[in-house]
Amino acid sequence: MTVCEYKPGLEGIPAAQSSISHVDGQKGILEYRGIHIEELAEKSTFLETAYLLIWGQLPTKEELEEFEKDIRYHRRIKYRIRDMMKCFPETGHPMDALQTSAAALGLFYARRALDNPAYIRKAVVRLLAKIPTMVAAFQLMRKGNDPVRPRDDLDYAANFLYMLNEREPDPLAARIFDVCLILHAEQTMNASTFSARVTASTLTDPYAVVASAVGTLAGPLHGGANEEVITMLEEIGSVENVRSYVENLPPKAKIMGFGHRVYKVKDPRATILQKLAHQMFDKYGHDMHYDIAVELERVIKEKLGDKGIHANVDFYSGLVYRKLGIPSDLFTPVFAIARVAGWLAHWKEQLAENRILRPTQIYTGDHDMPYTPIAQR
Ligand code: ACO
Numbered sequence: 475m476t477v478c479e480y481k482p483g484l485e486g487i488p489a490a491q492s493s494i495s496h497v498d499g500q501k502g503i504l505e506y507r508g509i510h511i512e513e514l515a516e517k518s519t520f521l522e523t524a525y526l527l528i529w530g531q532l533p534t535k536e537e538l539e540e541f542e543k544d545i546r547y548h549r550r551i552k553y554r555i556r557d558m559m560k561c562f563p564e565t566g567h568p569m570d571a572l573q574t575s576a577a578a579l580g581l582f583y584a585r586r587a588l589d590n591p592a593y594i595r596k597a598v599v600r601l602l603a604k605i606p607t608m609v610a611a612f613q614l615m616r617k618g619n620d621p622v623r624p625r626d627d628l629d630y631a632a633n634f635l636y637m638l639n640e641r642e643p644d645p646l647a648a649r650i651f652d653v654c655l656i657l658h659a660e661q662t663m664n665a666s667t668f669s670a671r672v673t674a675s676t677l678t679d680p681y682a683v684v685a686s687a688v689g690t691l692a693g694p695l696h697g698g699a700n701e702e703v704i705t706m707l708e709e710i711g712s713v714e715n716v717r718s719y720v721e722n723l724p725p726k727a728k729i730m731g732f733g734h735r736v737y738k739v740k741d742p743r744a745t746i747l748q749k750l751a752h753q754m755f756d757k758y759g760h761d762m763h764y765d766i767a768v769e770l771e772r773v774i775k776e777k778l779g780d781k782g783i784h785a786n787v788d789f790y791s792g793l794v795y796r797k798l799g800i801p802s803d804l805f806t807p808v809f810a811i812a813r814v815a816g817w818l819a820h821w822k823e824q825l826a827e828n829r830i831l832r833p834t835q836i837y838t839g840d841h842d843m844p845y846t847p848i849a850q851r
Contacts, residue, residue: 480836485735489668489831494527494819495660499736504743506660507531511562515746521545521602523631524815525662528598541599542629548603549624549633552582556611564616570584571612572605573685579604580681588677588825593667596609597680598818605814606630609807610637631655634811639799647759647798650750654794657743657787659811660816662736666690666697670817673722675831686842687817688810694730697813700788700805702730704796707763707770716769720777731789732774738782747790754797764793780805 496505504511507526514523525533525541526572533541555578561572583600587593611621614637622637629674631652636644643651661667669690673683691697706729710719734741751764771785792805848850 483735489663490671490820490824491827492663492820492823493530494816494823495662497662497736499734499738502737502739502742502745504661505661511657511742512746514656516652518656519630520652520812520815522658523656524602524818526531527815527819545598545630546597546624546626549607549626549781551604551607551611555579555582555608556615557613557799559608560615562612562616566616568609568612568616568804569688569698569810569849572609572807572810573688573692573759575608576601576605576681576688577685578681580679580685583681584679586679594822594825597821601680601684601814601818606811607637609804609811610634613624613638613801613804614640635798638804643798646753650754650794651798652790653750655812657746658791658812660813660819661787664696664735665693667820669755671820671824672831674821675828677828680818680821683821684814684817687813691810691813692806695728697788697806697809699730699786700792700795700809701802703767703789704763704792704802704805706730707766707793708770710766710770711763712767713769716766716773720770720773729770729774732778732785733783734786737784737786740784741786741789742790743787744785746788747794749786751790751793751797754794758797761793761797764794767793834846 478487494507497503497506502766506514506523507514507530509526516827518526521539521542522533525538533635555575558578559571559575562574579600583597585593606653607621609623614621622640625636628642629648629652632643632645632648635651648733663671666687668681670687673686694702720729751761755761755764767790771789774783774785791809792802795805795808796802
C-alpha cells in the first residue's frame, strides 16, 4: 500500500463516492442530485427535497403524498421518551438533549434489518418525523411546560413552529422556515456527514448514526456557528462599532459565520437566506442586527475577501430564525432537523456499498521504550 501524505483536516481527501450533492466552491454552486439549490428553494418543499436526497429522484405526486402521510403518522414520541427528556437539566444545551434523545430512539426501535428496504424506509420516516418533535418538546419542558402534541392538519414546517411557539404560524413564516430546512438539508462531505458515514459503516442502527452526526454538528466550527453569530452581532451592538470590533480582534481570531473549507466565494445559501431575511423584515419588522451583519460582511470582504473568506450559511440564518420566534440556542438543533435528510441519504448510500471506514495514521511516537517502575518516575 502506498503511504499518502498527511493532510491536516483531511483537506482534499475523498472519503466516499457520492451522487447526493455537489458543491463548486469557486462558482458558488450547490446542487442536490443535480438540481440547483436556488431552484429547490423556490419550487420545492423540505419533505420533497428530503425524498429527492434519500431516494435519488423527485417523488411522484402519489409517492410524496404517501411519504408526507407516513411522516405525519410518526410525529408523536413515546411517553417514555418524553419522561426521559423531563429529567434532562433545563440548563443543558438543546443539542445535547437532541443527541441523547436521538440515540434513545435506538432503545425503542431496536430491531435492525439494514438489508430490508422496508426497515430503511421506516427508520427514515421515524427520524424525519420525530426529531422536530423532540426539539420542540425539550424547549417547552425546559420552561416547565408540557410538550405540545403535533397537529396532523399542519405540514412539516408549520407543525414544528406550532409545537415550538404554541400557536399556529402564518403561512409566510411557515414557508420561509420550510425554505430554511431545504437550504440546510445537505452539503457534501462536511464534518457531521463524515461522522454519520463512519458510524454507518460499522452497520450500527440509524439512530446511532444520527446521534453521532448531531454531536459533530454541535461544535462552533460547524453548525454551532449560527448561534455564535448572533452573540457576536449583539456584542458589536451598532453599525458604527463594526470596524473597530474587527480591527481589535486578536490576530488569527475566527469570525463566526465566515469562511468555508470548500466555498471560496459567498455561500449561495447565505445569499438566499439574506433574501428571506428581507421578506421577514418586510412583514414582521426590521431587526437592527441585520444592519450590523451587512456592515460586518462588507468589512470582512474588504479585509479577508482576497483570501476567499466570505459569509457562509450560518451568517444570516440566525437573523431569520430569530424573527420566527426561535431562541438562539435552538438554531443548531433546527439545522439538525434539516440535515437529518442529508445524513440519512449518506447512511443509505454508505450501506449500498459498505466497507468499514478505517483510515490510517502516521505514528510519531517512540519505539522500544523501557517500562519505568512507578517509584522511579
Ligand atoms: N475568520 C477569520 N479568518 C478565517 C476564518 C474566519 N471565519 N475562516 C478562515 N480564516 C482564515 C484562517 O485564519 C486561515 O488563515 P491563514 O492561512 O493565514 O492561517 C485561513 O483562513 C484558512 O482557515 P482554516 O481554519 O485553515 O480553514 P478550514 O477550511 O480548516 O476551516 C472553517 C473552515 C472551520 C469553516 C473556518 O473558516 C472557520 O472556523 N469559520 C468560522 C466558523 C464558522 O462559521 N463555521 C461554519 C461553517 S459552515 C458549516 O459548517 C455549516
